[in-house]
Amino acid sequence: MAAGPVTYERTRADGRTFELRRTAMSAGGFVLTVTDTTERIRTEASLREAQRLRAIGQLTAGIAHDFNNLLAVLVGSLELVQAKLEESDPALQHLQRAMWACERGASLTQQLVAFGRKQALAPQPVNLLNVLADMVSLLRRTLGDHIELELVETTGLWPAMVDDEQLEIAVMNLALNARDAIPEGGKLTLEIANTILDEDYARRYAEVEPGEYVMLAVSDTGTGMPPEVLARVFEPFFTTKEVGKGADLGLSMVFGFAKQSGGHVAIYSEPGYGTTVRLYLPRALGVILPARQPDQSPAILPHGSATVLVVEDNAAVREVATNILRDLGYRVRLAS
Ligand SMILES: Nc1ncnc2c1ncn2[C@@H]1O[C@H](COP(=O)(O)OP(=O)(O)OP(=O)(O)O)[C@@H](O)[C@H]1O
Numbered sequence: 548m549a550a551g552p553v554t555y556e557r558t559r560a561d562g563r564t565f566e567l568r569r570t571a572m573s574a575g576g577f578v579l580t581v582t583d584t585t586e587r588i589r590t591e592a593s594l595r596e597a598q599r600l601r602a603i604g605q606l607t608a609g610i611a612h613d614f615n616n617l618l619a620v621l622v623g624s625l626e627l628v629q630a631k632l633e634e635s636d637p638a639l640q641h642l643q644r645a646m647w648a649c650e651r652g653a654s655l656t657q658q659l660v661a662f663g664r665k666q667a668l669a670p671q672p673v674n675l676l677n678v679l680a681d682m683v684s685l686l687r688r689t690l691g692d693h694i695e696l697e698l699v700e701t702t703g704l705w706p707a708m709v710d711d712e713q714l715e716i717a718v719m720n721l722a723l724n725a726r727d728a729i730p731e732g733g734k735l736t737l738e739i740a741n742t743i744l745d746e747d748y749a750r751r752y753a754e755v756e757p758g759e760y761v762m763l764a765v766s767d768t769g770t771g772m773p774p775e776v777l778a779r780v781f782e783p784f785f786t787t788k789e790v791g792k793g794a795d796l797g798l799s800m801v802f803g804f805a806k807q808s809g810g811h812v813a814i815y816s817e818p819g820y821g822t823t824v825r826l827y828l829p830r831a832l833g834v835i836l837p838a839r840q841p842d843q844s845p846a847i848l849p850h851g852s853a854t855v856l857v858v859e860d861n862a863a864v865r866e867v868a869t870n871i872l873r874d875l876g877y878r879v880r881l882a883s
């Protein structure tokens with residue numbers, strides 16, 4: 548009886564994988580079929596990873612959403628209590644600590660929501676160079692004197708379709724990671740370029756649409772990462788740093804933000820040589836960039852006597868919003 552075909556997997560020293568299929572012929576001898584499976588295996592791995600992160604994202608965003616509503620109730624209630632306390636009241640100090648904890652909780656849930664791609668984004672055509680130029684002095688202060696900062700200027704850049712405020716947070720997260728990876732001095736380079744991701748690239752990476760992107764590369768000359776760290780960096784709460792140092796959500800936020808913006812993020816890293824994070828943001832088509840907006844001053848809550856319709860599906864949040872508005876003198880109508 549002729550045996551069925553036998554299949555072997557082989558991985559070459561350069562990392563390419565091959566499938567060898569040996570089929571015995573009835574007349575004797577055999578046929579050996581060799582298939583290069585490198586691309587297929589890479590694509591499958593990319594798809595699995597995308598599905599895994601999407602599943603974690605759905606879970607975290609769901610929890611974060613409910614948690615946010617609870618925090619809104621807490622903050623609103625604390626504000627109401629605070630308004631009723633004298634400035635000399637010793638309870639004020641406890642109240643402020645509780646408010647601080649709520650703010651911290653809110654910023655955590657914000658990052659989780661970002662990872663789960665459920666943020667309220669306000670994308671608009673943005674010149675990335677303007678965003679970065681505005682951040683340079685803040686970045687210099689954050690990085691410290693031992694890290695040189697270079698912003699590579701490029702001309703003819705396309706505008707990107709992106710929420711600029713969230714982009715600033717993403718860049719800050721990347722800069723903080725670079726700072727942590729450069730303990731003894733080094734360099735951080737920010738570079739922007741027009742980029743086309745072609746069909747071939749899109750096939751290799753799950754969830755990438757071929758097209759025109761504005762690419763922002765953040766490169767550091769730091770410690771770099773071994774492959775086992777690199778494989779997990781986008782996971783929320785994955786860290787190699789001391790417990791309690793940060794929220795460990797920096798790259799998770801960057802990842803979710805890039806995905807939700809219709810973009811892509813890729814990381815290249817070599818232990819001992821440094822890391823480059825490439826953020827691809829979709830090109831804004833058919834637009835002329837608007838003039839830069841002047842800074843807006845902080846809002847002061849206006850008192851008034853008008854009637855306000857509060858529309859909110861969460862009962863507790865609705866109640867707090869109502870109380871705050873009533874305290875400001877407004878008449879409130881409710882709708883769930
Ligand atoms: N530029 C980098 N160089 C070397 N390792 C990095 C770099 N960026 C990220 N990492 C690795 O990826 C891990 C996850 O990064 P992430 O920003 O998500 O969280 P974190 O930096 O540990 O915590 P947090 O951002 O909340 O302070 C880091 O702990 C670190 O091991």
Ligand SMILES: [Mg+2]
Binds near residue numbers: 720723793796797
């Ligand atoms: Mg970080």
